[in-house]
Amino acid sequence: KLRLEMRMLFEVQDLAVASPATVSRCGMVYFPAESLGWRPYVETWLQTLFEEIDEDVVSPMIVDHLRMLFVSTIDPALEFIRQHCNDEPIRTTDLQLVVSVCNLLENFFSEAKGFKGPDEEKKKITEAVFAWCYAWGLGASLTATAKSRFDAVVREQFKSAGLPPTATAFDFYYDMKPREKSWKAWQLPEFTYDKDKSFFDLFVPTEDTVKHAVVLQTLFDLGKPCFFTGESGVGKTAVIEALLDQLKDADLQPIGINMSAQTTSLRTQQSIEDKLEQKRRGVLGAQPGKRVAIFIDDINMPAKEFYGAQPPIELLRLFIDRGGMYNRAEWEWRKVEDTTVIACAAPPSGGRADLSPRFTRVFNMVNLPQPSEGTLTTIFKSILEGFLSGGFADKVRGCADGAIASTVEVYYRIQTELRPTPDRFHYLFNLRDVSKVVQGICMAKPGGVPTEEVFMRLCVNETMRVFYDRLINKHDTDWMEEVLLELVSKNFKMSPDRDALFGSLMFGDVLKLDSPAQPYECITDKGKLLKQLHGSLDEYNLTNSSKMNLVLFDDALNHTLKIARVLKQPRGHIMLIGVGGSGKQSLLRLCSFMRQQEFRQIAISKGYKTADFLDFMKQQMKDAGVAQTKVAFVLTDTQIIDEAFIE
Numbered sequence: 001k002l003r004l005e006m007r008m009l010f011e012v013q014d015l016a017v018a019s020p021a022t023v024s025r026c027g028m029v030y031f032p033a034e035s036l037g038w039r040p041y042v043e044t045w046l047q048t049l050f051e052e053i054d055e056d057v058v059s060p061m062i063v064d065h066l067r068m069l070f071v072s073t074i075d076p077a078l079e080f081i082r083q084h085c086n087d088e089p090i091r092t093t094d095l096q097l098v099v100s101v102c103n104l105l106e107n108f109f110s111e112a113k114g115f116k117g118p119d120e121e122k123k124k125i126t127e128a129v130f131a132w133c134y135a136w137g138l139g140a141s142l143t144a145t146a147k148s149r150f151d152a153v154v155r156e157q158f159k160s161a162g163l164p165p166t167a168t169a170f171d172f173y174y175d176m177k178p179r180e181k182s183w184k185a186w187q188l189p190e191f192t193y194d195k196d197k198s199f200f201d202l203f204v205p206t207e208d209t210v211k212h213a214v215v216l217q218t219l220f221d222l223g224k225p226c227f228f229t230g231e232s233g234v235g236k237t238a239v240i241e242a243l244l245d246q247l248k249d250a251d252l253q254p255i256g257i258n259m260s261a262q263t264t265s266l267r268t269q270q271s272i273e274d275k276l277e278q279k280r281r282g283v284l285g286a287q288p289g290k291r292v293a294i295f296i297d298d299i300n301m302p303a304k305e306f307y308g309a310q311p312p313i314e315l316l317r318l319f320i321d322r323g324g325m326y327n328r329a330e331w332e333w334r335k336v337e338d339t340t341v342i343a344c345a346a347p348p349s350g351g352r353a354d355l356s357p358r359f360t361r362v363f364n365m366v367n368l369p370q371p372s373e374g375t376l377t378t379i380f381k382s383i384l385e386g387f388l389s390g391g392f393a394d395k396v397r398g399c400a401d402g403a404i405a406s407t408v409e410v411y412y413r414i415q416t417e418l419r420p421t422p423d424r425f426h427y428l429f430n431l432r433d434v435s436k437v438v439q440g441i442c443m444a445k446p447g448g449v450p451t452e453e454v455f456m457r458l459c460v461n462e463t464m465r466v467f468y469d470r471l472i473n474k475h476d477t478d479w480m481e482e483v484l485l486e487l488v489s490k491n492f493k494m495s496p497d498r499d500a501l502f503g504s505l506m507f508g509d510v511l512k513l514d515s516p517a518q519p520y521e522c523i524t525d526k527g528k529l530l531k532q533l534h535g536s537l538d539e540y541n542l543t544n545s546s547k548m549n550l551v552l553f554d555d556a557l558n559h560t561l562k563i564a565r566v567l568k569q570p571r572g573h574i575m576l577i578g579v580g581g582s583g584k585q586s587l588l589r590l591c592s593f594m595r596q597q598e599f600r601q602i603a604i605s606k607g608y609k610t611a612d613f614l615d616f617m618k619q620q621m622k623d624a625g626v627a628q629t630k631v632a633f634v635l636t637d638t639q640i641i642d643e644a645f646i647e
Contacts (some may be wrong), residue, residue, distance in 0.1 A: 089347035101137030114176030144369035193386020230368035233431030402491035448521030592632035
């Protein structure tokens, strides 16, 4: 019971789920955003920030000039964004954008950053720096086409800032270090292929990744939360992880959290607290001399409750707003120090929920664009040329351009010409598919690809395994074959017979599984392949009580090679679709046996629950990760008795 001296204050976004009984018992005050605007925040920020900075560094004249820049430029930009750029992947608020500008500006007003000289020179620096922060604070959340339109506003408002006339304001940074301060294009570090690295650890820097990494590091150094969004496969996670990996050797302690529809607020809190140290009573933080970066991937995946709330998101909002969390056992507030949140998510769609603006407003929102065709070509060409330089014949190495050009063109054409429809809703392709093709090519060894023709067949095979195998009818598969023949002629300067190319296209390592190298090579002898598979099948039947009597006809051979190819790859996961009794599990058992992987499934029984499934998965993780046991885990549609299983 509340005492007479106690009052309750509710702060809510709307009354969508409030009952009339609740509303009638509370005094209601509607607070429109327009009534306050952004000016009080900026005025408070100017007073607070520059109180801590010596007047010799930032004089009152510079502060007044900065105030004038805000007053004269912010409103036209906000009006333009709301009227002509209303296609933000994740919606922002006006005040959030202005706060984003202020967050970036905090990085530049120190002598260590190059902010020095007489006041007139500092005014010029302030205007140039403000133009950069203006572009990245107000326009970073926009799509690529909207950024191009917004660039005209930046140039109109900052005619005297000296922005280069080419490209956009997002394509340059203001270098304050040298005596002659100037705008410069982003500098790309050189990519060096490392054959000892996993394919997934290879990171080719591009102009987009470099400039977004600089923005991210600027915000992280200031302790400001940042939110990366963009379509699946554009490299959000890769950019963030590359920066965190780079900073890990210095003073960074990263904490990674992946969210799903089943993520709870308790599990989220435990994931954070378990990796922090207790500094003193009621205070958690990083190890001495370090900072913590909490990287939360797929942050918009947690399912909404009946009334629309997402408990993990509400917990994180409290954590970022108040700088701590409550100890659930003792109901005691615990402060968290030296910790910054970096979030990442694709735009809302499918299972991804809309996030509350009350949560997203605390972030600098940054939208990563889809890479251009030229950027894609540069990325994968760098990887493939580096791979082929490891012992492949010169003529084969010369085909790298054709392989990448063909793969990228297939990706763009299949996106535009084979769009998803109700009967082929799974025709969804993203940049990960292009990556899978190159990853497949990188499974080959120099000895298995002696000529240009074999390399061409390898490229066609990998393209078909990634794109062709998803197609469901003859019209689509015929279209794909026509496209591949056209690209082989254009990019490889070859004219193979259609039946000869697609009728006998087989690659795999199943003929030499006993070899330490297990070369991924072109299989031309069908009889030898049949003999090998029959031998493996006989051996399986001798060592297992449940016998398999399989007839290995042509389709079964092809499916076996497809499954074996995926099981060979790191992070190799496959979904087999077909009517019951078509041999999906039988071929999986045969392939996993050939690769010396343990075939494992859950045993559904009465009363089987999600907790039992989690215990089973924990044991698989221990066996695969700790004991280094090779495991092929198979889950069928009839075994998914709870949606939580696939989360």
